[in-house]
Amino acid sequence: MTAPLQDSDGPDGAIGGPKKVTVIGAGIAGLVTAYELERLGHDVQIIEGSREVGGRIHTHRFAGAGEAGPFAELGAMRIPAGHRLTMHYIAELGLQNQVREFRTLFSDDAAYLPGPTGYLRVREAHDTLVDDFAAGLPSAHYRQDTLLFGAWLDASIRAIAPRQFYDGLHNDIGVELLDLVDHIDLTPYRCGTAHNRIDLHAFFADHPRIRSSCPLRLERFLDDVLDETSSSIVRLRDGMDALPRRLAARIRGRISLGREVVGIDVRDDAVDLRIRQGATTVTRTCDYVVCTIPFTVLRRMRLTGFDQDKLDIVHQTKYWPATKIAFHCREAFWEKDGISGGASFTGGHVRQTYYPPADGDPALGAVLLASYSIGPDADALARLGEAERNALVTRELSVMHPELRRPGMVLGVAGRAWGARRWSWGAATVRWGQEAALREAERREAARPQRGLFFAGEHCSSKPAWIEGAIESAIDAAHEIEWYEPRARGVFAAARPSRSERSA
Numbered sequence: 357m358t359a360p361l362q363d364s365d366g367p368d369g370a371i372g373g374p375k376k377v378t379v380i381g382a383g384i385a386g387l388v389t390a391y392e393l394e395r396l397g398h399d400v401q402i403i404e405g406s407r408e409v410g411g412r413i414h415t416h417r418f419a420g421a422g423e424a425g426p427f428a429e430l431g432a433m434r435i436p437a438g439h440r441l442t443m444h445y446i447a448e449l450g451l452q453n454q455v456r457e458f459r460t461l462f463s464d465d466a467a468y469l470p471g472p473t474g475y476l477r478v479r480e481a482h483d484t485l486v487d488d489f490a491a492g493l494p495s496a497h498y499r500q501d502t503l504l505f506g507a508w509l510d511a512s513i514r515a516i517a518p519r520q521f522y523d524g525l526h527n528d529i530g531v532e533l534l535d536l537v538d539h540i541d542l543t544p545y546r547c548g549t550a551h552n553r554i555d556l557h558a559f560f561a562d563h564p565r566i567r568s569s570c571p572l573r574l575e576r577f578l579d580d581v582l583d584e585t586s587s588s589i590v591r592l593r594d595g596m597d598a599l600p601r602r603l604a605a606r607i608r609g610r611i612s613l614g615r616e617v618v619g620i621d622v623r624d625d626a627v628d629l630r631i632r633q634g635a636t637t638v639t640r641t642c643d644y645v646v647c648t649i650p651f652t653v654l655r656r657m658r659l660t661g662f663d664q665d666k667l668d669i670v671h672q673t674k675y676w677p678a679t680k681i682a683f684h685c686r687e688a689f690w691e692k693d694g695i696s697g698g699a700s701f702t703g704g705h706v707r708q709t710y711y712p713p714a715d716g717d718p719a720l721g722a723v724l725l726a727s728y729s730i731g732p733d734a735d736a737l738a739r740l741g742e743a744e745r746n747a748l749v750t751r752e753l754s755v756m757h758p759e760l761r762r763p764g765m766v767l768g769v770a771g772r773a774w775g776a777r778r779w780s781w782g783a784a785t786v787r788w789g790q791e792a793a794l795r796e797a798e799r800r801e802a803a804r805p806q807r808g809l810f811f812a813g814e815h816c817s818s819k820p821a822w823i824e825g826a827i828e829s830a831i832d833a834a835h836e837i838e839w840y841e842p843r844a845r846g847v848f849a850a851a852r853p854s855r856s857e858r859s860a
């Protein structure tokens with residue numbers, strides 16, 4: 357498993373002397389790569405196309421509210437506490453005191469989810485969910501607790517999976533799984549204030565064999581369901597952007613913003629980057645390059661000197677879109693409706709609605725993450741003009757929260773459609789439903805260097821779509837460069853020690 361580099365590895369430990377490394381992209385992968393390489397004694401500079409660091413970690417602060425005002429996480433917003441590498445950097449950067457609980461989907465009994473005739477509160481949804489779920493089964497001879505298990509698993513998947521993907525997963529919660537669960541006493545897993553829900557985390561943690569007997573597609577997706585509905589997820593109190601900002605402040609090398617890489621030519625002894633800055637484009641010859649930009653961006657540029665397998669993975673890696681839209685509200689009106697946090701499953705194009713903590717000065721208002729959608733719903737929202745998109749979200753969401761229609765309630769709107777953004781053209785890679793060996797083969801291919809050109813980013817990791825994955829890949833890339841010998845270009849893979857040998 358990837359481990360942060362040890363103090364004994366640097367700063368004077370650069371094997372074969374300091375190398376000059378250019379990192380493309382100042383997202384979390386680029387920043388961690390640069391930080392670790394500098395610790396090892398190498399010279400690093402970062403080229404970033406946009407005008408900001410952080411990439412897909414993006415905290416939007418509403419104008420007029422200042423640094424102390426409410427903000428919206430338009431990119432990453434939560435960290436599962438088991439993401440060891442991310443938690444390591446949080447501690448290393450002195451952000452430990454900002455770690456707070458992140459309240460997630462269905463964590464508040466007063467939150468909503470759609471029922472057959474309108475929205476239901478989580479606390480009162482069980483009978484409707486069970487009836488609905490049982491009606492879709494070939495026979496309903498199961499115990500009530502088994503049906504409750506199936507109904508909540510189904511509701512969680514429906515709230516998290518893109519609509520089209522859900523249909524297949526829904527069928528996967530079939531009789532084989534329920535037959536197994538029916539033999540288990542579920543009383544210890546009942547949870548919620550009225551004990552009318554099943555704690556899926558505790559259940560699957562105690563019954564790994566049941567988990568591994570799920571159909572492959574469901575088994576793979578369960579990680580995301582459990583991560584996203586876990587009670588042990590955290591956030592950073594003052595905004596997730598503290599992580600990239602603190603890292604950037606620790607990096608000694610130059611971070612050049614507004615420099616877009618538009619072409620990469622890998623040669624035997626160097627890597628040429630074509631870099632656009634304003635109206636001019638220049639070629640920079642680099643000894644070593646770490647490319648952390650998403651493959652969706654890379655495949656739009658001119659690439660030469662890449663082997664065919666590498667080009668194939670660059671072109672074929674699948675990304676999902678995601679769109680987030682946040683409303684800056686005059687007040688946290690949902691609190692008067694009994695909701696103290698967490699999220700509702702809203703359905704429609706809006707999909708999920710989060711209620712971030714309104715723990716700042718009430719005079720500055722509160723933020724509602726009105727809509728977090730992925731897949732085709734995110735694309736549909738991305739295609740609309742800003743005014744039309746905001747109107748659609750307001751229309752859909754005000755069925756659940758009519759307060760949004762009150763004059764002066766919404767003070768401002770901010771959104772980001774990651775699938776339509778030129779610096780990402782997608783939210784993240786997904787390898788849902790893939791068999792483990794294929795996932796790993798794709799990961800290795802994505803991360804495989806091309807002579808002096810190395811790769812990092814969430815798409816090169818075993819935890820795609822998470823900050824954890826981006827960090828894992830960055831540490832791997834720093835290891836690779838540290839051990840790379842120029843004369844071995846082309847036979848690098850055979851010459852270097854394996855990762856486990858290196859960390860032994």
Ligand SMILES: Cc1cc2nc3c(=O)[nH]c(=O)nc-3n(C[C@H](O)[C@H](O)[C@H](O)COP(=O)(O)OP(=O)(O)OC[C@H]3O[C@@H](n4cnc5c(N)ncnc54)[C@H](O)[C@@H]3O)c2cc1C
Pocket residue numbers: 380381382383384385386403404405406408409410411412413430431432433434435615616617618648649650653678679680774778779780782783784812813814815820821822823824825826
């Ligand atoms: C909506 C959303 C929600 C998410 N939620 C979570 C979450 O809750 N928890 C979690 O852990 N993860 C979450 N993620 C995933 C997480 O944000 C990413 O896995 C991680 O931030 C990716 O980091 P990266 O460095 O690999 O890529 P990026 O952050 O995309 O960094 C790449 C950088 O390259 C730059 N770049 C692109 N093209 C060029 C170019 N041509 N020239 C120069 N620079 C260029 C970009 O501007 C960017 O700064 C979420 C992602 C999204 C989009």
